[in-house]
Amino acid sequence: MSDSRKPELVxxxxxxxxxKELIARAVRGLSVYSEIRPGNMSADEIKRLSPIxxxxxxxxxxxxxxxxxxxxxxxxELGIPVLGICYGMHLMCHVLGGEVAAGGxxxxxxxxxxxxSPASALFHETRGKPFAxxxxxxxxxxxxxxxxxxxxxxxxxxxxxxxxxxxxxxxQFHPETKHTDGGREIFQRFLYGVCGAAGDxxxxxxxxxxxxxxxxxxxxxxxxxxxxxxxxxSVCASLLSRAVPNQLVCLFVDHGFMxxxxxxxxxxxxSKRKLRFIRVNAKERFLKRLDGAAEPETKRKLxxxxxxxxxxxxxAKLGDIPFLAQGTIYPDIxxxxxxxxxxxxxxxNVGGLPKNLKFTGVVEPLSGLFKDEVRVLGGKLGLxxxxxxxxxxxxxxxxxxxxxxxxxxxLSVLRKADAILREELDGARxxxxxxxxxxxDTRSVGVKGDERTYSPVIAIRAVITGDFMTCDYAPxxxxxxxxxxxxxxxxxxxxxxxxxxxxxxxxxxxxxE
Ligand code: XMP
Numbered sequence: 001m002s003d004s005r006k007p008e009l010v011x012x013x014x015x016x017x018x019x020k021e022l023i024a025r026a027v028r029g030l031s032v033y034s035e036i037r038p039g040n041m042s043a044d045e046i047k048r049l050s051p052i053x054x055x056x057x058x059x060x061x062x063x064x065x066x067x068x069x070x071x072x073x074x075x076x077e078l079g080i081p082v083l084g085i086c087y088g089m090h091l092m093c094h095v096l097g098g099e100v101a102a103g104g105x106x107x108x109x110x111x112x113x114x115x116x117s118p119a120s121a122l123f124h125e126t127r128g129k130p131f132a133x134x135x136x137x138x139x140x141x142x143x144x145x146x147x148x149x150x151x152x153x154x155x156x157x158x159x160x161x162x163x164x165x166x167x168x169x170x171x172q173f174h175p176e177t178k179h180t181d182g183g184r185e186i187f188q189r190f191l192y193g194v195c196g197a198a199g200d201x202x203x204x205x206x207x208x209x210x211x212x213x214x215x216x217x218x219x220x221x222x223x224x225x226x227x228x229x230x231x232x233x234s235v236c237a238s239l240l241s242r243a244v245p246n247q248l249v250c251l252f253v254d255h256g257f258m259x260x261x262x263x264x265x266x267x268x269x270x271s272k273r274k275l276r277f278i279r280v281n282a283k284e285r286f287l288k289r290l291d292g293a294a295e296p297e298t299k300r301k302l303x304x305x306x307x308x309x310x311x312x313x314x315x316a317k318l319g320d321i322p323f324l325a326q327g328t329i330y331p332d333i334x335x336x337x338x339x340x341x342x343x344x345x346x347x348x349n350v351g352g353l354p355k356n357l358k359f360t361g362v363v364e365p366l367s368g369l370f371k372d373e374v375r376v377l378g379g380k381l382g383l384x385x386x387x388x389x390x391x392x393x394x395x396x397x398x399x400x401x402x403x404x405x406x407x408x409x410x411l412s413v414l415r416k417a418d419a420i421l422r423e424e425l426d427g428a429r430x431x432x433x434x435x436x437x438x439x440x441d442t443r444s445v446g447v448k449g450d451e452r453t454y455s456p457v458i459a460i461r462a463v464i465t466g467d468f469m470t471c472d473y474a475p476x477x478x479x480x481x482x483x484x485x486x487x488x489x490x491x492x493x494x495x496x497x498x499x500x501x502x503x504x505x506x507x508x509x510x511x512x513e
Contacts, residue, residue, distance in 0.1 A: 001239055008032050008200055010191070011051045015039040015059030015069045015087050021331060021467075022176040023055055023085070025370050026187050031199035038333050043074035053081045053195035055089025058174065062102070062139050063087070063094040071095065081167035081194045086137055089170035094162070096145035096168075103140030110179055113136040113152050114160040120151035120162055121193050122169055133159070133173035133180040140172070167194055203377055207239065210365040214243035217363055218323050224315055224359075225325040227252045227277075229266035231390050232327030232366060235374050237270060238381040239365050240325055245274035248325070249318060251334040253310050255303065256283025257263045257397030257411070258420040269384060278318075282310050286399075287408060294404040294512035303396040312357065322360035329368045329374055391434045392468060400513040404441040410456075413494055417458045420487045424480060425462065432474035435462035437488075438501075438512045446489075446496025453496045458488055461501045463510055471505045 010032050012024045020036050027034035032052070039056070046054065054075060061068035069087075073095045076082060084092035089101045114130040115123040140157040144150060152160035152171075160171045175183035192199040204497050223240060225249040227233045240248045250270055254263045263279065270277045289306045293299050315321065332344060366374055378388040399406045417437040425435050438459040446453040460481070465471035485498040501508070 001423070006050070008125050008197055009049060009051045009206075010034040010053045010055060010195070011041070011046060012036045012039060012047065012055045012057060013039045013071060013075075013088075015057050015071075015086065015091065016061065017058035017085070017408050019176050020057045021334065021370065023057060024039045024057075025372070026176050026184060027055070027191065028201060028373070030184070030191055030197075030199045031201045032191050032195075033201040039069050039071055041072070043072045043078055046072075046075060046080070047078060051080060052190065052197055053083065055190075056082065056084040056091055058086030058088060058136070061087065062101050063090045064139075066438070072335035076166070076168060079167075081190070081247045081481075082169070083190050083194075084168075084170035085176070086172060086174060089141060089161070089172055090139055092168060093141045093143075093145050093148070096148075098141055098145035099150065100139050101140055101142040103137075103142075106138035107135035107154060107156060108137075109135065111154050111159075111173070113154055113173060115152045115160075116150055120160060120169070121164065122160065122162075122171070122186050123152065124189060124193075125182055130164060133175070133183075134172075134177045135173050136157075137172060141170075169194065173305055190322060203373060203380060206369070206373075207242075207377065207380065211243040214240060214363055214365055217361060218244055220246065221322045221360075221365060222247050222249060223323040223325050224318070224321040225250050225327075226265070226311060228395065228426070229258070229262065229387070229390075230327070230393060231371070231374055231378065231388060232329055233270075234266075234327075234376040234383060234387045235381065236325055236327035236366055237275065238273070238378065238383055240363070241273045241275040242297055242381065243365075246276075248275040249321060251311065251314055251318075252277065253277045253307055253314070254279055254281050254283065255286040255307065255397060255399075256281075256408075257286070257303075257399040257406075259393070259398065259416045259422075265386070269387060269440070278314070280310060280314050282306075285310070287406065290399065290406045294403070296400060297315050299399055299406070303399060307395075315357075323363055324357065324359040324361075325363045325365070328364040330367060330369050331371065331373060333367055352467055369504065391436075394511060400511055402439045403512060410439055413456070413492055416492050417488050417495065417498075420491060421460060421484055424484050424487070425476075430474075430475075430481065432462040432476070433465050433471070434468070434510060435474070437461070440499075440512075444497045448489075448493075448496055455494050455496050457497045457499055458495050459499050459501050459512070460484060461510070461512070463505070465505075465510075468510060471503075471510055473502045473504055476500070 010027050014020045024034040024036050094100050110132045112130050113133045115126050115128050147163045148161045150158045150161050162169045175186040239248050267279050289302050375388050402410050421437050440457045440459050442457045444457050462474040463471035464474050488498050
């Protein structure tokens with residue numbers, strides 16, 4: 001994209017739908033930049049951003065109830081194409097004079113959708129053939145607004161409608177989920193057929209733009225980054241070292257709760273780059289701080305506090321570094337825009353530094369990207385696959401995978417068990433999305449050689465998930481489980497029992513603590 005032309009933008013207006021990020025991601029996957037904004041953004045504000053299209057997300061409310069989320073009615077008069085999805089369809093129809101009503105039992109799951117003829121611009125690919133789509137609604141559009149026509153149906157409702165002349169389109173189902181056949185094509189038709197997109201969003205452009213922006217922002221000054229070795233902070237370090245080589249100082253606080261050899265691997269990768277890499281070996285002090293702590297939230301809090309203390313002390317030793325860099329990514333920003341969820345666990349990230357640290361400015365060069373985009377960017381920046389494709393690893397590390405009190409001895413057992421599990425599953429055909437070992441606080445009787453043992457039980461956790469918000473336990477073949485179990489009990493003298501966690505989330509969480 002050239003500098004003189006404004007990049008194309010699609011706005012995703014949020015009405016509380018759980019799939020808003022999937023929508024924004026689907027649009028970006030089709031080379032059009034998208035941003036998620038609050039549903040009630042004014043038409044004037046939208047006009048100022050001059051998007052090429054607007055997408056209204058789904059949401060849990062009913063448009064006819066008082067207090068339900070509303071959009072500015074004037075957005076439908078801007079001449080900008082709009083696609084309403086689920087609640088977004090209800091909103092479009094309700095605001096424009098149609099009628100929305102509770103539709104009996106509703107539809108949930110994959111439902112057959114039959115396009116009407118003549119075919120809508122959105123459904124050309126289907127050639128009029130029925131297709132399966134994910135539905136999740138009770139309300140239905142019971143009367144279309146004036147000027148609209150029904151473009152697809154299910155057995156119980158209008159599955160899609162449009163006013164093509166005004167470029168207003170709506171679907172009752174969710175094209176953004178993989179449970180809808182041809183969902184990607186629907187977005188493609190909307191973006192390229194209706195909005196007239198050229199498709200100017202490229203990750204390579206993102207690198208160039210950010211490099212220019214970082215250079216402008218920090219000028220000749222040094223930048224300090226808290227590097228955890230996780231995907232986000234690693235990619236952030238790579239991008240910064242390319243933008244301002246030799247001005248970046250990476251502080252890696254090694255709390256001693258990393259997996260086998262992980263600290264050394266991180267050091268090996270980053271000490272080769274054009275940056276100053278400092279590894280602070282703080283193992284002793286973290287262990288001391290956790291002495292006597294057994295309750296999960298207490299451990300998480302103590303580790304978070306200790307991390308900040310070490311970071312402050314070490315950055316003070318480095319003298320005045322005006323800029324702080326953080327690996328904040330787009331979902332972090334979207335989520336911090338307002339969440340009503342209960343706190344299940346206090347997540348600790350190295351990005352969670354206190355606001356009173358004295359820096360002139362903060363640079364967050366990944367704040368426009370989704371996680372999978374960050375991974376692609378990491379590959380383009382030459383980071384090794386083991387870092388780029390790293391599974392999520394909690395900030396407090398193995399300390400929250402040891403149930404109860406943490407000691408070096410327990411850490412050593414868990415590191416070995418975890419390494420064995422990873423060796424066995426890393427190359428597996430249907431590799432789970434996340435897998436790790438947990439050292440439980442249960443001891444059980446066993447027999448090794450002719451000796452009776454009474455030793456801790458290792459639990460294996462492996463899950464299948466897309467977003468880590470919910471998950472199913474992974475159906476690992478029994479043969480693999482058997483091999484993992486016999487290796488763990490055979491190679492670790494103090495372990496004589498291994499169990500497999502077969503719980504989904506909810507009700508369990510991914511981590512045990
Ligand atoms: P839960 O256990 O909440 O985990 O179901 C969901 C995902 O988040 C990861 N996780 C963390 N990540 N800091 C992080 O950066 C944390 O404190 C933390 N705790 C859990 C977990 O591994 C899973 O992928």
